[in-house]
Amino acid sequence: MRVKQKTIVVTGAASGIGRELSLALLKKGARVAALDINEEGLQETLSLSNDNGENMSLHTINITDKDAVSALPEKIIEKHGSIDGLINNAGIIQPFVKVNDLEYDSIKKVIDINFWGVIYLTKGILPYLYKRSEAHIVNVSSMGGFLPVPGQTLYGASKAAVKLLTEGLYSELRDTNIRVTIVFPGAIATNISSNSGLVDKEAEKQQTEESSFKALPAPKAAEIIIKAIEKNKFRVCVGKDARTMDLLYRLFPKYATNMIAKKMATLLG
Ligand SMILES: NC(=O)c1ccc[n+]([C@@H]2O[C@H](COP(=O)([O-])OP(=O)(O)OC[C@H]3O[C@@H](n4cnc5c(N)ncnc54)[C@H](O)[C@@H]3O)[C@@H](O)[C@H]2O)c1
Structure with missing residues (x-):
């Protein structure tokens, strides 16, 4: 689906990949309903949108609040007239500990x-997408959704659930107007650790600067995801790390699992 003049709902639009998706979609002539729990961050996204801001609506919402989410589509329609796309991007990581040490509150969250x-x-949003001549759903999973990362096991399980949900939707919607794409990012340079409450922003910045591994910039990730929408891709791995591990895991699942486990061992103890 071409994004120009379409209305796309983006969750997690106050930061990282979601912010860059919103800004890039606006630049391409789309209208954006930007959702996030972080109101200040949403305002920042708006302030970065330059001349395109009138095509964006801001919605401060906790996506775990079913009633608030149910009430949202009509508000978006009121502002933009229709909904043509949904990018489920908002997400958090878990505290970096083994399952045995992970509190139930963190698991639930x-x-x-x-x-x-x-x-x-x-x-x-699905009922509104059925009404359009063409529509698209994108769900952002993770490299950790197909490959086990010790210390992020529950995060991985949540993202594996997103993977299967998305592939199931793809199958169910194949003969409809709605296309579906699953996205597996590798490491992307965002503030996800501090936004997930694990470290403070300064510590995260310092860790990123000191790391020899250069994560993919979030604008590049956004560009790849939008291209996937426009080319109606079934699945897309974002970044060289995700592409390499996707191949390795499919060919040699046990080898790939052990390789990551060894890499993480020093960090986890
Ligand atoms: N950064 C990475 O390396 C990486 C790798 C693989 C997958 N991902 C996935 O990409 C997506 C975007 O992550 P990011 O790196 O841009 O992180 P980010 O922290 O920069 O952005 C995530 C946004 O989601 C919002 N959010 C969190 N909980 C919410 C809630 N309950 N309701 C509404 N909004 C909420 C946050 O406020 C934040 O603005 C996530 O789903 C993440 O799991 C990220």
Whole structure:
């Protein structure tokens, strides 16, 4: 689906990939309904939109609030006239510990946001997408959604659930006007650790600067995801790390699993 003059709902639009998706969509002539729990961050996204801001509406919302999500589509229609696309991008990571040490509150939070949030948005917006001549749903999973990363096991499980949900939607919607894309980003340079409450912003900045590994910039990730919408891709791996591990895991799942486990061992203890 071409994004020009379409209305696209983007979750997690106050930061990182979601912010860059919103700005790039606006530049391409789309209208954006920008959702996030972080009101200040949404305002910042708007302030970065330059002349395109009138095509963006801001919606401060917790995507785990089913009633608030259900009430949202009519508000978006009121502003933009229709909804043509949904990008389920909002997400958090879990505290970096093994399952045995992970508190139930953290488990619930990561599954509520990463999985239930996607379900609420999908079920809330799907009826409106059926009404359009063409429409598109994009769900952002993770490299950790197909490959186990010790210390992020529940995060990975939530993203694996998003993967299967998305592939199921693809199958169910094949003969309709609605296309579906699953996205597996590798490491992307964002503030996800501090936004997930694991470290403060300064510590995250310092870690990024000191790391020898250069994560893909978020604007590049956004560009790849929008291209995937416009080319109606079934699945897309974002970044060389995700592409390489996708291939390796499919060919040699046990080898790939052990390789990542060894890499993480020093960090996890
Ligand atoms: N950064 C990476 O390396 C990476 C890798 C793989 C996958 N991803 C996925 O990409 C997506 C975007 O992540 P990012 O790196 O841009 O992170 P980010 O922290 O920069 O952005 C995520 C946004 O989601 C919002 N959010 C969190 N909980 C919410 C809630 N309950 N309701 C509404 N909004 C909420 C946050 O406020 C934040 O603005 C996530 O789903 C993440 O899991 C990221």
